[in-house]
Every structure is written in C-alpha cells, then in structure tokens.
Ligand SMILES: Nc1nc2c(c(=O)[nH]1)N[C@H]1C(S)=C(S)[C@@H](COP(=O)(O)OP(=O)(O)OC[C@H]3O[C@@H](n4cnc5c(=O)[nH]c(N)nc54)[C@H](O)[C@@H]3O)O[C@H]1N2
Ligand SMILES: Nc1nc2c(c(=O)[nH]1)N[C@H]1C(S)=C(S)[C@@H](COP(=O)(O)OP(=O)(O)OC[C@H]3O[C@@H](n4cnc5c(=O)[nH]c(N)nc54)[C@H](O)[C@@H]3O)O[C@H]1N2
C-alpha cells in the first residue's frame with residue numbers, strides 16, 4: 001500500500017499571485033479543492049472510506065477542529081478543511097528508512113513546514129545521539145529505555161516539561177498526566193496556553209467555569225449571535241451550516257473583526273442546490289470592522305448603552321430577577337461605565353458612535369443572545385479583561401443559562417477541551433490532585449508547573465533539561481521563534497511523539513527522539529481487540545472515536561501504548577497503576593477516569609450511549625456559579641487600549657485557508673485571494689499611502705517591543721487589503737518571529753499573537769530572488 005515519497009517542491013515566493021478577496025465562503029470550489037488531494041494521494045477507496053466515516057456513528061471524530069456535531073450525528077456535514085486534515089494524516093505516503101541517512105538534521109532545518117509534512121507519515125522510532133548530525137532508526141524498546149534513563153538521571157523532576165497538543169484523546173491525556181505527576185512534576189504546558197487560556201481565566205473568575213455555556217441547539221435557535229475575533233469559514237467551517245440554520249430560523253448575526261472575512265459575509269452551502277447555483281445565505285447583518293485590540297472598549301460601550309437604557313426606563317431593560325438572584329457587582333459596574341469616555345472608545349475601536357448604537361439596539365431587541373469568540377480576543381494583551389466584558393454584557397440581560405443564549409469560546413484543536421478535563425494543566429486544582437492521588441495511592445506534586453512561555457524561559461536559563469511532546473509542533477507554535485529555538489537547542493533531550501515530521505524535530509538539543517504514533521483515522525488493535533478513544537468538543541459533548549483505516553505502517557504504536565510504556569519504564573512500581581493493562585484495554589483507563597474526573601462518572605457506560613454524553617455545566621444547566629460566593633461576577637476592568645505610535649501598525653498573526661496551525665497543506669488562501677505564497681503582509685490601502693509605500697512592494701517587517709530587540713521578517717510583500725485602518729495581518733507560524741516571548745496577555749500568560757506593533761521598511765535591493773529563496777526554504781525567515 002505504501003507509496004514512494006513524493007518529490008515535493010519548495011514554493012518560490014516570487015511566484016506569488018494576488019487576486020481580489022472572495023465575498024462568500026464554501027460552495028463548489030470547496031468540494032473540488034478538498035477532494036482533489038484526497039483522491040490524488042489515497043486512491044478513491046481509502047479516501048471514500050475515510051471521508052464517509054468522519055464524524056459518523058461508529059466512525060472517527062474529525063481531528064481538525066472542536067466545532068460540535070449537530071444532534072446525534074445523523075446528518076453528514078461535508079467540511080473542506082476537515083477533509084484536508086484527514087487526507088494529510090491518512091496519506092499512504094511514508095518516510096523511507098534511507099531518508100534519515102540521506103538528510104542531516106541541519107538540512108531538514110532549512111526545509112519549510114510544507115516540505116517536512118509532505119514527506120509522509122513517520123513509521124519507526126528514530127534517535128539522534130549526542131554529537132551526531134542525523135537521526136537513525138532504532139527499536140521501540142531501545143527508544144523507551146533511552147527516554148526513561150534520561151528522566152531517571154535528572155536532578156529534579158522539575159527539570160522536565162511535558163507538552164500536550166490538543167489532538168490527544170482523553171485516554172492518552174489522562175494516562176500522560178498520571179505519568180507526569182507520578183514522575184513528580186506539574187510541568188504540563190499545552191497548546192491551550194497559547195490558545196484559549198484567556199477564556200479559561202476570564203470565564204473561570206466570573207462564572208466559575210471555563211467552558212461554553214451553550215449546546216449545539218442554542219446556536220441555531222438564538223435571536224442574535226455576536227461573533228468576535230473568529231474566522232469560521234476557514235477554522236470552523238461546519239459552523240457555517242449552523243449559522244445558515246440560525247438565519248433560516250430568523251436569527252441575526254453581528255461580526256466583529258478587523259478583516260471582512262468571506263465566511264462571515266455569505267455562505268453557499270455545497271450540500272444544497274440553492275447553495276451551488278444561488279447567491280447563498282447572507283450571514284452577518286452587521287459587520288463592525290474593529291481596530292485590533294478594540295473589542296474591550298466596544299463591549300464596555302455597549303454595556304454602558306444598556307445601562308443607560310435601563311436608567312431611562314427603569315425596570316424594563318435589565319434582567320433584574322436574574323441579577324438579584326445570581327449575580328453581584330452591578331452597582332460597581334454601573335458606576336465604572338458611567339465614567340467611560342466615548343472619545344476613548346472611538347479611538348480604540350475605530351468605529352463610529354452610530355455603529356455602536358446599532359449593536360446596542362440589536363442586543364436590546366434580542367431575547368436570547370450568544371457571544372462566540374476565538375483567537376482575535378484571547379491573543380490580545382487585554383484578552384482576559386475583554387472576556388470578562390463579554391460576560392458582563394451577557395449577564396446584564398440574563399443571557400447565561402437560558403435556551404438560545406450564552407457565552408461560547410470556540411475551541412481550536414478537536415480535543416483541547418477534553419485534555420484539560422483530563423488534567424492536562426500545569427495548575428490543576430487540589431480536589432483533582434486529591435482524587436488522582438487516592439486512586440493510584442501516591443502523593444501528586446502540589447506546586448504549580450510551568451506553562452508554555454515559562455517552559456521556554458527555563459530552557460533559556462538552562463534550568464529545563466528535558467522536553468517531551470505528546471503531539472504538536474512546539475517550536476513553531478510558540479512565540480519568538482529565534483529565542484525559542486535557541487532555548488530548545490540547550491536541552492539535553494527533546495522527545496516528540498508525532499505522526500509527521502515538523503520543525504520541532506529539527507531543533508534537537510543534545511539528544512532527540514521521534515516516536516511515531518497512530519492517527520485518529522487508523523484502526524487501533526491491542527491485546528484485547530480493537531480499541532476506541534474519546535474526545536470532548538467545544539460544547540462539552542463527549543463521544544467515542546473509532547479508527548477506520550489500516551495503519552499506514554505495522555510498527556506504529558498508539559499514543560496510549562507509548563505513554564504506558566514510557567511510564568512503566570520510568571516509574572516501575574512507584575504507582576498503583578496497571579500500565580500493561582491500560583495498553584491492552586482502554587476500558588480500564590476509562591474506569592479510572594470515572595473515579596477521578598468529576599462529570600465522568602460511569603464513563604464506560606455513558607460513552608457507549610448513542611452519541612456519547614454531555615458533561616454537566618453549572619451555568620448552562622442550572623445557573624449555578626462555582627465562584628467563591630456562588631454568584632456570577634460582574635466585574636470592573638480598567639480599559640487599556642493598545643498604544644500604537646505614529647507610522648506603526650498593529651499586526652495580527654492568523655491562519656490561511658490552507659493550513660492547520662503549523663501544518664501547511666498548501667500555499668493558497670483562497671478566500672483572501674492569495675495564491676502560491678505566504679510571505680505577505682495585508683495592509684489597508686490608505687495606510688499604505690500614508691506610509692509612503694506601495695501595493696506589491698517588498699518590505700522588511702520589524703517588530704517593535706520595549707526590549708529593543710530587532711525582530712524582523714524579510715522580503716514580505718505588501719498586499720493592499722480592506723483591513724481596519726492602522727492594522728496589518730500576516731500568517732502564523734512564520735510571523736511568530738515577531739511575537740516577543742515576554743509580551744503575554746495580562747492574566748493568562750498567552751503570547752500576544754494578535755497585537756504586535758510593527759514598522760514596515762522597504763527591502764533593500766539585493767541580488768534578485770536570493771534572500772526570498774532563503775526565507776522560503778527556511779520556512780522561518782531569517783532574523784537580524
Ligand atoms: N482549517 C483550520 N481549522 C482550524 C485551525 C487551523 O489552523 N486550520 N486551527 C484550530 C485552532 S487550534 C484554533 S485555536 C482555531 C482558531 O480559529 P480563529 O480564532 O478563527 O483563528 P485565526 O486565524 O487566528 O483568526 C482569528 C480571527 O480574529 C480576527 N482578529 C484578529 N485580531 C482581532 C481583534 O483584535 N479583534 C477582533 N474582533 N478580531 C480580531 C482575525 O481577523 C481573524 O478573523 O481554529 C481551529 N481550527
Ligand atoms: N503567532 C501565532 N502563534 C500561535 C497561534 C497564532 O494564532 N498566532 N495560535 C496558537 C494556537 S491557537 C495553538 S492551538 C498552537 C498550536 O500548537 P500545536 O498544537 O503545538 O501545533 P500543531 O501545528 O497543531 O501541531 C502539528 C503537529 O502535530 C502532530 N500531530 C498531528 N496529529 C497527531 C496525532 O494524532 N498525534 C500526535 N502525537 N501528533 C500529531 C504532527 O506531527 C504535526 O506536525 O499554536 C499557537 N501559536
């Protein structure tokens with residue numbers, strides 16, 4: 001079945017094409033673009049088997065995003081980007097054994113993420129010994145011993161960090177955190193630290209839970225959905241089907257975004273005749289083109305208008321019953337917002353008072369309101385405070401804990417929420433640690449561990465010696481690429497459990513191992529027979545996921561098996577845990593989950609119910625708020641707008657339509673009109689003129705941060721684009737070069753990936769093409 005490695009060509013950024021952005025999302029091209037690679041690599045039989053069992057009963061859970069399935073998975077929802085993710089994983093192309101001697105690690109480090117990923121699936125453990133420049137294949141037993149021996153040789157368990165990316169299943173995640181805590185540390189950084197951490201804090205401190213307070217049905221039955229800082233057309237494409245249904249049910253949509261994203265404007269459903277030939281469904285009824293980082297000011301201004309409306313007609317606007325019974329802080333909030341200066345709001349948001357009035361009117365006219373958000377909010381300096389303002393606005397009219405209403409962070413990775421539920425967090429609360437210790441007869445460590453940013457700081461300072469990653473691509477996903485790579489290079493050992501090659505395998509430290517694993521699409525057979533795993537989506541629905549196709553190579557181990565073997569070799573008899581039994585039968589893991597994780601009682605039984613089960617949620621189910629006083633908190637948050645000096649722009653780093661985080665599927669960002677390249681910086685035409693620059697010109701993008709370090713992306717092409725004034729955008733992960741390690745969100749320590757102050761300077765003319773080629777090949781552009 002295995003095919004030869006394809007001859008993947010690096011893209012030449014000089015071939016980049018710029019076309020007008022699209023005004024609608026999905027429809028025919030979506031079907032065409034996504035089927036093409038599937039058929040190309042897999043052949044129609046494997047492709048068909050996979051695409052038709054995605055998100056179906058008895059099938060596997062799509063690993064692309066955490067958007068929930070409607071009802072009981074009866075309808076087939078076609079998703080272009082889901083198809084890309086599945087194709088990328090289930091490709092029969094594999095890395096041949098000779099690959100490792102043919103390519104040195106230095107050489108691999110010069111390659112782009114696209115090239116690395118397209119080499120195919122990893123099939124055998126490989127090891128880079130100290131002083132060697134190549135990886136070489138080794139056996140599983142040797143690989144596991146190398147890791148365990150290194151761990152046992154550390155001076156302290158806190159010299160090791162254990163990263164998790166949000167694709168890991170509940171079963172793998174639960175075992176992983178047990179292994180790590182049994183080893184003696186809470187150093188469990190995860191991708192959530194860079195993602196929705198701000199949501200966890202902002203919601204946890206106000207309503208007592210960091211998860212969405214809505215169910216799928218609420219999305220389609222709400223009166224008003226306000227979508228802030230999220231690009232569903234690309235990152236949660238199946239959400240467009242829900243938005244379409246919401247519109248059919250008479251609901252309204254407001255989008256708040258610096259970019260007029262196609263997927264917020266109009267949707268042509270490829271599964272409906274009308275979608276294919278007609279104009280599709282108009283989505284946003286109001287589009288607020290906000291200045292980056294201005295959402296907090298906008299939300300305060302809307303809440304202020306709500307409170308003014310109440311003052312003008314007392315007793316008619318606020319949900320007094322709800323506020324009296326369930327909330328506290330109304331007086332303080334009212335007093336605080338009375339002081340809010342409209343001029344400050346207009347400057348921070350770039351909006352007009354009339355636009356804000358319209359949003360306030362829409363909010364007041366709606367009985368049921370949902371606010372959804374994603375990275376445009378969580379990765380801003382004031383992200384936690386902005387989320388608290390979202391909660392304020394919702395609480396004022398009782399929009400939490402009633403049908404069709406609620407707060408809804410839209411998670412990224414397909415199981416990032418489940419991983420947290422299972423204990424993947426550097427600061428799990430004492431009650432969880434107590435239950436874990438009791439279940440496995442040991443004393444879990446109590447000191448908080450490091451998050452992603454602090455893990456890098458400790459590597460930089462030489463205090464972190466060992467890094468193990470359960471999935472993900474840490475060096476590319478983290479901020480400050482140059483500093484992060486230098487820090488990772490100081491490690492004694494870097495171990496990556498992965499499906500495919502990526503940049504994190506090329507920044508090795510003294511020793512490195514890559515442990516190849518099964519993907520979610522693949523059948524997982526253990527000693528007691530075929531196994532399934534479970535995952536939790538963004539509305540806390542937990543369901544089983546069964547692999548469907550034959551594993552791409554015979555020698556792959558499941559994540560559960562790898563973690564069990566690492567734990568057994570490292571811990572021996574230190575815990576009362578049957579690691580061999582866990583590997584043989586995942587039900588045994590779930591029996592422990594049921595005893596340890598609140599809300600997972602009778603896990604094995606409930607996960608087997610049709611469609612799985614939904615985790616309890618206090619605010620959603622019963623307006624119960626797990627805060628110190630038992631009441632939801634209206635909070636007072638000092639407004640701090642993002643300062644941008646004259647002649648500078650606020651740069652956000654975002655995803656193209658052809659990537660999954662650091663995985664680059666291709667070089668087209670179809671909806672935004674970009675083809676055959678990624679080295680672009682989107683700028684408003686008026687800003688281009690004001691800066692004395694030109695559309696299409698090559699510029700060096702310099703980050704400006706208080707530490708004075710020159711962080712720079714060279715030879716990026718200016719694309720004239722209707723983004724908000726004063727704002728710019730470039731693609732992540734390349735632009736991570738510009739995000740300072742120390743610039744983190746207040747209260748969540750998430751890198752500020754959406755608010756980088758930059759200066760654009762025309763690129764000095766060099767030998768033609770030379771340095772652009774360098775950028776393209778390195779994947780991460782050169783830094784001064
Ligand atoms: N196909 C695909 N699906 C994915 C992913 C992927 O890479 N590819 N990634 C997954 C993951 S892990 C995540 S976390 C999610 C990410 O999903 P998104 O959060 O949608 O991802 P981004 O591309 O970062 O887009 C952020 C959006 O916020 C807007 N924005 C930026 N700054 C601001 C601001 O200051 N205010 C407002 N209001 N808006 C702003 C941007 O213009 C953009 O539309 O998607 C998940 N799903
Ligand atoms: N500048 C900037 N930086 C950002 C962001 C941003 O918007 N801007 N977004 C942040 C966000 S929201 C997130 S979530 C992080 C993402 O950070 P990560 O989760 O670390 O990164 P991914 O790119 O999703 O990881 C991809 C790799 O995971 C491995 N993989 C894929 N499937 C599996 C599997 O089933 N098992 C295992 N073991 N490995 C697998 C593959 O080897 C692949 O190369 O990046 C963050 N970084």
Ligand SMILES: [Mo]
Nearest residue numbers: 195196412413
């Ligand atoms: Mo994410």
